[in-house]
Amino acid sequence: MVEEENIRVVRCGGSELNFRRAVFSADSKYIFCVSGDFVKVYSTVTEECVHILHGHRNLVTGIQLNPNNHLQLYSCSLDGTIKLWDYIDGILIKTFIVGCKLHALFTLAQAEDSVFVIVNKEKPDIFQLVSVKLPKSSSQEVEAKELSFVLDYINQSPKCIAFGNEGVYVAAVREFYLSVYFFKKKTTSRFTLSSSRNKKHAKNNFTCVACHPTEDCIASGHMDGKIRLWRNFYDDKKYTYTCLHWHHDMVMDLAFSVTGTSLLSGGRESVLVEWRDATEKNKEFLPRLGATIEHISVSPAGDLFCTSHSDNKIIIIHRNLEASAVIQGLVKDRSIFTGLMIDPRTKALVLNGKPGHLQFYSLQSDKQLYNLDIIQQEYINDYGLIQIELTKAAFGCFGNWLATVEQRQEKETELELQMKLWMYNKKTQGFILNTKINMPHEDCITALCFCNAEKSEQPTLVTASKDGYFKVWILTDDSDIYKKAVGWTCDFVGSYHKYQATNCCFSEDGSLLAVSFEEIVTIWDSVTWELKCTFCQRAGKIRHLCFGRLTCSKYLLGATENGILCCWNLLSCALEWNAKLNVRVMEPDPNSENIAAISQSSVGSDLFVFKPSEPRPLYIQKGISREKVQWGVFVPRDVPESFTSEAYQWLNRSQFYFLTKSQSLLTFSTKSPEEKLTPTSKQLLAEESLPTTPFYFILGKHRQQQDEKLNETLENELVQLPLTENIPAISELLHTPAHVLPSAAFLCSMFVNSLLLSKETKSAKEIPEDVDMEEEKESEDSDEENDFTEKVQDTSNTGLGEDIIHQLSKSEEKELRKFRKIDYSWIAAL
């Protein structure tokens, strides 16, 4: 582990839980689902994630229980391996290396030592179903190259393959074809539905298939919402099918119950339909599941069903069609209008969730905390319907207030606009609607911000709108004879030459309000609401506006649509510097002066971190994402990190998260992906379970010392994850189940011995060491500076403004030294 590896962009949870069908354990206690590169094991009762099985180096594409040992789980991945897991303990047992990309996995109890996978070997769009013989070997990694071909030209999705009647046949659907391959006879029957040429059957395409567990019956789902039950399919001519039709839109998935007496189907209607005895008239419904049903699976014990939904949710359903548990990931179904926000109370990430809802998502536990229904109307899922959209939201007063804006625009002239203000209720621990304002503005609201100054006595909210006004809303007493109440009213309406107000922003102390009117920035006194001054750079409409913080609070930053980033000094009322940068996202760090800006170019997005006081960026990372970055946010760290390296200091107090257009939530990390993304692997579990007892302190101290020791060996290491594995006695003690442990007396001596420090460890050498390290650091720095210089050279078009004269603090001196080394040739380019 090198000191501060390169900063890497990593995915931080929130990955899809609904990518493939979830799988139940044999006793229905656990449910498995693929999630990015991992397999997650959830408890079906508590909804908690029990284990994360990590080891695949690419997207996991299929999981199945080992039919021969129901305590084991197979998984396959695009990285070309099949892994066998012990899911109870979360241990990887074996890896079978197949070599080509695996797209889906199927197991059969009858095929003892082989599994079936979907591969594409030759051409990119042609997929084949092959059986892979898994060799019996004791070694951890086994090559499994013995592939035998079963079916060609199949659909990539595992929903389009089903094994039936104890593995006698396999059914595959694709477009308008159903192929049934009989393993014993080695023959394929093929059935074709009339294709789209006929208008009546235009949406006849197959979408999914399922096989009856005991009878020879294949159920297929279709684009037009029909379910066909095929029978007698041994004969190309005598085959027959029945239609079941309830869904009005495509059937997304089908599953037979374990006994085969009922068939489950689901689709965009968000209704789980149970067809009993496969008859059209005898059906049961579980409606209002919230989002499109993507997958349905049935537990082997037959007592539970589960549905995976497009809003990244898994619902566990009892046999009697009662939803019993919900496992909810980050909702990524729709476009994000509100941007990323941090709830000051829970530190949860807040953004658009389900239609009409705000979701509160815990980044630490990768789990949705709760949904706040903002629009409070029944959502009708229909194509082409114009819905009410939740467009803006903001937290104010340390999480006491939440303002939301929703709008619906059917035609150009018909705008429905509503602003709601929600108060946090400590008793119910939730937001309660306080004030509802219909048509707060005549046109769309473009920006919304609270005055978050600590000393402000009265909560204040400012809205800016396209109608040319910005309005100041304040909390007033709304008591009457019945009860004491507070409510929001409009306090001040401001405008500037009928220009559209595009952004608004309060300074950190709340004394100034900056409102941008297209190209012009106006500064208002927040006490008297007087226009103090205006800035105009004639460089295009202002897209982002923000005040500097802490030591840089005298600066105001504005990014324009023409790709200019401006910094004004509020004391001198003059432009301090400007730079040519096409800023897409600009976010201030609440805990430091740093501001992160993400610029968009044709090849991808680049990150710049800078302080308003100086035009030189602190850190540049090019190509953080191929796609457009839509939103970003700084999330304060619970425990500050202590990167010393200049380039990484901006990550010490906060972490930067950003959301791309395809809605993947990414962040920056210096750790290896395994470490970063496995907060709850077993050693950590053990660690967290340690109570803060005197024993803990001993252990903790011991660990620190361990760290020191490591620091010595690795020299530049400052922070090191404690490695309990290094002490076998402790790990053994903590990981062995209590009932199999030897008596405490026997363990005691071994345990105490392990805590004794060996003689070589120099325990009290911290201070001189630190000094050493400072020096080391210096030289390190110089090395890095070279790197950095190169980086800056790379971005020579990112011209930065004039120098500013400072008091020379020590650190600044250091920086100045760096400047000397910088190649200034780029100035010529300005």
Next chain:
Amino acid sequence: MGEFKVHRVRFFNYVPSGIRCVAYNNQSNRLAVSRTDGTVEIYNLSANYFQEKFFPGHESRATEALCWAEGQRLFSAGLNGEIMEYDLQALNIKYAMDAFGGPIWSMAASPSGSQLLVGCEDGSVKLFQITPDKIQFERNFDRQKSRILSLSWHPSGTHIAAGSIDYISVFDVKSGSAVHKMIVDRQYMGVSKRKCIVWGVAFLSDGTIISVDSAGKVQFWDSATGTLVKSHLIANADVQSIAVADQEDSFVVGTAEGTVFHFQLVPVTSNSSEKQWVRTKPFQHHTHDVRTVAHSPTALISGGTDTHLVFRPLMEKVEVKNYDAALRKITFPHRCLISCSKKRQLLLFQFAHHLELWRLGSTVATGKFLVSGKNGDTLPLSKNADHLLHLKTKGPENIICSCISPCGSWIAYSTVSRFFLYRLNYEHDNISLKRVSKMPAFLRSALQILFSEDSTKLFVASNQGALHIVQLSGGSFKHLHAFQPQSGTVEAMCLLAVSPDGNWLAASGTSAGVHVYNVKQLKLHCTVPAYNFPVTAMAIAPNTNNLVIAHSDQQVFEYSIPDKQYTDWSRTVQKQGFHHLWLQRDTPITHISFHPKRPMHILLHDAYMFCIIDKSLPLPNDKTLLYNPFPPTNESDVIRRRTAHAFKISKIYKPLLFMDLLDERTLVAVERPLDDIIAQLPPPIKKKKFGT
């Protein structure tokens, strides 16, 4: 093809009556269909589904049951309490016999065909023995409480199942006693209905009884124990009919929602012998109640209130996927209900119980307008069509046939028991009608009536097989001659054609060939060689006296009467064969006429097209386009001639019930749009589109 002024007539307010029963005869591949007005029709499925025979209805004889017994004997029973047998040769009712049990609701012939069982209103089940020329009452079974709505024999003939209201009884045929009584659940979607009517039962050889009832259920019962085995709820309305295939591997049920469901016996798994009944395909070809279904070896046949008779072939039973495997829907009768007086531009419409006489409208737009007007223009009417006459029949019997003379002064029609002849007098706009009384006894009933071109002679085909020639002069008539059928045959003649010069008369029966008589010499001139398929239409061309005959397999022959042989053109056609699309048409040709000035043209039509065959042009082969659009007039003559072939087909008018030439440049076309028929039917059961 020539340009015509067309009278497009849509005021023929004809509504076929609903289908009540169908009975399929496997031996002769014929289907008997009874309608709610008592009409019974026989369709020959081998002869391209042609309706070859029909028995006119009767107001008091609502047929409730129809069955074939002892080979090809057809019986019907109805609410008047009578069992009738039909004479399929002479096309009349052989006898009617009262069963003395009140209205008869059901009837079933035993598997051997020697016994007939009827279920009556009073709850009795009566067994009849079929003797060679009659039926004989044998005995009553145990009397039940309520009417017997359905009956089915066990294939061995030892037991029968009888469906009644709320229960199914199983009888032992030997003892005539009820062995089991199986109560049907009245519950309907959780709601208790007042009664559950068992509309149909089917007894399978393994002892399973299948019942369909008014609660929308199809239920399987074990007749040995009298227990319910399985129940399929298939409809929200009544399931009204059931028919089982002879192999007992599939059956079909029809519901009041217009849906027909197919059930099949399929193996549970490929390697087990266990089989189960599975509902497979639903067919929605009807808008109204499916009152009756039949299961032929290759097709499902259904009929109901919406008057369509639907043949749905079973794809798995069809050997070759050709045109025979296509769905077939029969709505209109395969005979002409309209006759036309060319001279006075009158149309006579025949309904079940009345006749209507209409005068066609006219237009003032003359030659100039026609020259300037484009093809397909609608001409303004200067005078609307007149409803001149509404002639109601006396008595409960339906009209068999009717005709108006070409001069427009005579109308003749016939019911089963009486023949009527009227003389019409036109005085300015007034019209007076005088019945010619004292018809001779031999003119009691006619199957077909025809006037000669000069309206002086009347030709009547009676149902005894004789052809009568009657001389009409002034207000009186004189019987000239009767051609008696050949000795030994009693087959009725049902199509007549007379030559325009009045010398020749052609007559065709249901199966035998066409006979041509010399009217002048009053003797049989010749017989056209017999052909396998029945004649659907024929006519004699003017001048040449060529007889053009259309058969139900869509073949058209031209036979020269003077030469007593087929003409050269007809031989060429037969050598080369018709275009495959021509042979694949569904409906038979029902009328043939000729252009007086263009001897090479034959005008004929079926329900979906009107065709002029130009004998001077080359015949189309299978590669050429049969239904070619009219070539644009600006094309050069060379191209036109190259693409032209003998068949000029127009599909503008459909469904086309009648088309004739009024004069050289005027056509009359009588259409009956299906929507107009549906609008006159009772409303169907309302269904929600997304009902759950």
